[in-house]
Amino acid sequence: MRVLSSGTTALLLEFDDLDQVLAMYTALTEDRPDGVVDIVPAARTVLLVTDPAVTSLAALEASVRALTPRPGGRPPGELVEVPVTYDGPDLPAAAELLGCAEKELVRRHTATVWTVAFCGFAPGFGYLTSPDWPFDMPRRPTPRASVPPGSVALAGEFCGVYPRASPGGWQLVGQTALAAFDLSRDPAALLRPGTRVRFVDVGSQV
Amino acid sequence: MTLRVVEPGPFTTVQDAGRPGQAAMGIGRSGACDRRSYALANRLVGNDTGAAVLEVTFGGLVLRAESELVVATTGARCAGPWPHNAPTFLRVGEEIRLGRPVTGVRTYVAVRGGLAVESVAASRSTDVLAGLGPDVVAAGDVLRVGPAAGPMPGVDLAPVAESEAGDVVVAVSLGPRADWFTGEAWSVLQSSAYVVTDDSNRIGLRLDGPSLERCRDDELPSEGLVRGAVQIPPSGRPVLFLADHPVTGGYPVLAYVDDDDVDRCAQLRPGQRVRFCAPAQSSVQVRR
Numbered sequence: 001m002r003v004l005s006s007g008t009t010a011l012l013l014e015f016d017d018l019d020q021v022l023a024m025y026t027a028l029t030e031d032r033p034d035g036v037v038d039i040v041p042a043a044r045t046v047l048l049v050t051d052p053a054v055t056s057l058a059a060l061e062a063s064v065r066a067l068t069p070r071p072g073g074r075p076p077g078e079l080v081e082v083p084v085t086y087d088g089p090d091l092p093a094a095a096e097l098l099g100c101a102e103k104e105l106v107r108r109h110t111a112t113v114w115t116v117a118f119c120g121f122a123p124g125f126g127y128l129t130s131p132d133w134p135f136d137m138p139r140r141p142t143p144r145a146s147v148p149p150g151s152v153a154l155a156g157e158f159c160g161v162y163p164r165a166s167p168g169g170w171q172l173v174g175q176t177a178l179a180a181f182d183l184s185r186d187p188a189a190l191l192r193p194g195t196r197v198r199f200v201d202v203g204s205q206v
Numbered sequence: 207m208t209l210r211v212v213e214p215g216p217f218t219t220v221q222d223a224g225r226p227g228q229a230a231m232g233i234g235r236s237g238a239c240d241r242r243s244y245a246l247a248n249r250l251v252g253n254d255t256g257a258a259v260l261e262v263t264f265g266g267l268v269l270r271a272e273s274e275l276v277v278a279t280t281g282a283r284c285a286g287p288w289p290h291n292a293p294t295f296l297r298v299g300e301e302i303r304l305g306r307p308v309t310g311v312r313t314y315v316a317v318r319g320g321l322a323v324e325s326v327a328a329s330r331s332t333d334v335l336a337g338l339g340p341d342v343v344a345a346g347d348v349l350r351v352g353p354a355a356g357p358m359p360g361v362d363l364a365p366v367a368e369s370e371a372g373d374v375v376v377a378v379s380l381g382p383r384a385d386w387f388t389g390e391a392w393s394v395l396q397s398s399a400y401v402v403t404d405d406s407n408r409i410g411l412r413l414d415g416p417s418l419e420r421c422r423d424d425e426l427p428s429e430g431l432v433r434g435a436v437q438i439p440p441s442g443r444p445v446l447f448l449a450d451h452p453v454t455g456g457y458p459v460l461a462y463v464d465d466d467d468v469d470r471c472a473q474l475r476p477g478q479r480v481r482f483c484a485p486a487q488s489s490v491q492v493r494r
Contacts, residue, residue: 004382007462010432012382038229040430042454047430049229052465119232120428120454123327123336126232164337183326183338189231 003061006047011057013046013064018117018129018157021046023069025118025193030070033063041118041193043127077115077194082161083202084110084152088172090140094154097171098135105173106201108133114159114197119189124163124181126191133157143169150176152199161191174199207273207319207351211343212301215266218343219332219408220323221314221449222258228327229430229453236333239408239449239472240312243281246364247316250278250293254355257320258330260343262313264475265304269315271296275351276318276358282310282369282473291364293318310369310473322352335409335450369473373399376467378482381436383426383458391418395436395461395482400444404476410447411471413480417442418460428454434463434471436482446480448472 001024004012015021025041028048032039035055040047050060086106088094095102114128137154144167147153151162153170160170163181176199180190191197211218221244224237238244238261248257260267265284269277278293285305288294296302304313323330323340332339343349384392400415418438431437431454435447439457446463447455448471461482463471474480 005380005462006382006459007379007432007434008465009434010430012429014382037226038235038430040229040453042429043427045427045429047229047432049226049430049432119230120430121232121452123233123338124231187231188327189233193230 003064008057009052010047010049011060011064013048015044015046018043019071020069022117023071024067026070027067028064031067033060035060040120042120043118077192077196079196079198080190082152082176082178082197082199084174084176084199085203086174086201088151088153088174090171091173094137094171094173097138109159109173110199110201114199116191116193116195116197118193119191122163122166124189124191125160126180126189126193126195128159128191128197129157133159137171139169140171143167147172148175150178150180152176207275209275209317209349209351210270210272211267211345211347211349212270213266213268214343214345214347215262215264215304217263218267219261219334220258220321220340220343221261221331222329223256224331224449225327225329225333232453233327233338234333234336234450234453235433236329236331236336236339236450238314238331240281240314240469242469243312243314246291246366247278247280247314248320249359250280250291250361250364251276251316251318252354252356252358253316253318253320257316257352257355258323259317259321260315262304262315263311265306265313267302267304267315269302271298271300272348273351274298277302278316279304279313280316280364280366281313282307284308284313291366292362293358307369309371311475312472317351318358319352319354322350333450334407335452370470373479373481374470374474375481375483376471377464378436378461378484379464380484381459381461382429384460386420386422386426386458387438387460388419388421391460394418395444396484399479399481402474402476402478402480406476408448408450410445410451411474411480413444413446415443418444420458426456426458428456431455431459434465434468435459436461436463446471
């Protein structure tokens with residue numbers, strides 16, 4: 001773990017891989033140091049945002065170094081089933097990039113149990129990963145100016161569901177009617193860190 | 207109790223203390239850009255610390271009281287007779303007319319009782335990046351005011367400094383990705399004046415000045431950031447993030463402005479210049 005300075009109110013912890021990130025994130029959420037306002041996990045880092053009235057960065061760094069990471073220690077979260085129509089405009093290209101038939105991509109995608117590793121990019125946008133998904137999907141060479149809400153998409157080691165229309169460079173493989181972010185719901189975000197997800201094929205066009 | 211918006215001015219939003227604690231769900235902090243002025247406005251009218259106020263960008267706001275109200279403005283002082291940094295009583299039908307600010311950009315208008323607009327994800331702040339919170343304030347809006355939270359503080363006038371004109375110097379420290387830049391970048395940042403451009407907004411100040419060059423070209427996995435981050439996109443021109451910054455960013459952060467100085471940055475107007483100064487004791491070598 002490397003501790004990187006991020007101004008007078010935050011510390012950025014850097015790790016070698018996502019597993020180490022999640023092991024420390026689990027430890028931090030279960031044993032939250034005093035004065036921490038936000039814990040923001042990402043692909044290789046965890047940002048700790050403090051209330052400077054409650055803690056100093058030096059005290060925080062000491063408590064973080066005293067924590068024991070908990071690899072795989074996070075209790076499995078709620079399982080959410082996401083119904084998908086696999087008719088995304090990038091499905092043929094995505095299958096070709098993985099070197100398989102479209103049907104096979106859909107079969108692998110629905111057979112995988114995903115876990116939300118972290119959120120970011122937009123409210124309710126979860127980055128889903130799985131040990132059963134060994135692929136590394138290149139992004140589109142040119143991002144789309146607007147990706148429709150509900151798009152189920154792949155990029156790198158991640159899968160995501162666009163909560164609302166936004167620009168995006170991920171490969172769109174399908175579409176869900178389920179709202180990933182709904183302010184009339186509490187919590188508004190369906191896919192929160194730790195939530196497990198299974199995609200269900202409800203009328204593939206393949 | 208209500209207020210009617212007669213003229214919103216160029217850009218006026220409702221803001222409070224924002225949405226701390228939800229960043230892990232991808233929801234940013236948002237809230238008032240100049241937190242110190244926001245807090246003072248609420249204190250002057252005896253509000254709770256998190257009460258919702260108006261954040262007025264470049265003045266131009268005209269409000270009409272539809273009930274008897276106590277109001278205080280802070281932050282950028284606008285031209286006109288309206289008393290600044292002082293709680294003022296408003297009778298039914300009376301208007302507040304804010305001219306253009308003399309210096310600074312953002313004026314805060316607190317109403318005793320706080321603005322009772324609908325809360326979204328535990329805050330009444332408009333987050334312009336995420337598209338969360340109330341709509342931008344428009345002419346004809348009727349804003350409901352909540353019940354008073356406590357006694358008036360018994361202060362007639364808060365003696366605070368005016369927003370700064372001319373070049374502004376802010377304190378910086380090395381950011382988490384300082385080692386992604388050439389050795390010159392850190393000294394160039396500190397020895398140059400950067401001009402605030404007019405595509406700056408609540409998300410951040412876009413700055414124009416000497417380019418800050420990277421020494422590596424690989425892609426940075428997105429990582430969390432907070433306000434005050436000085437991020438360098440491929441253009442080499444820095445972006446200084448304010449309240450509506452993204453929760454995570456994929457370009458390296460070279461430096462961080464001290465949190466106390468970010469409030470001053472939120473009052474910088476296009477054309478004004480900012481200089482970055484690292485305290486002597488923090489001018490350590492960049493780790494490589």
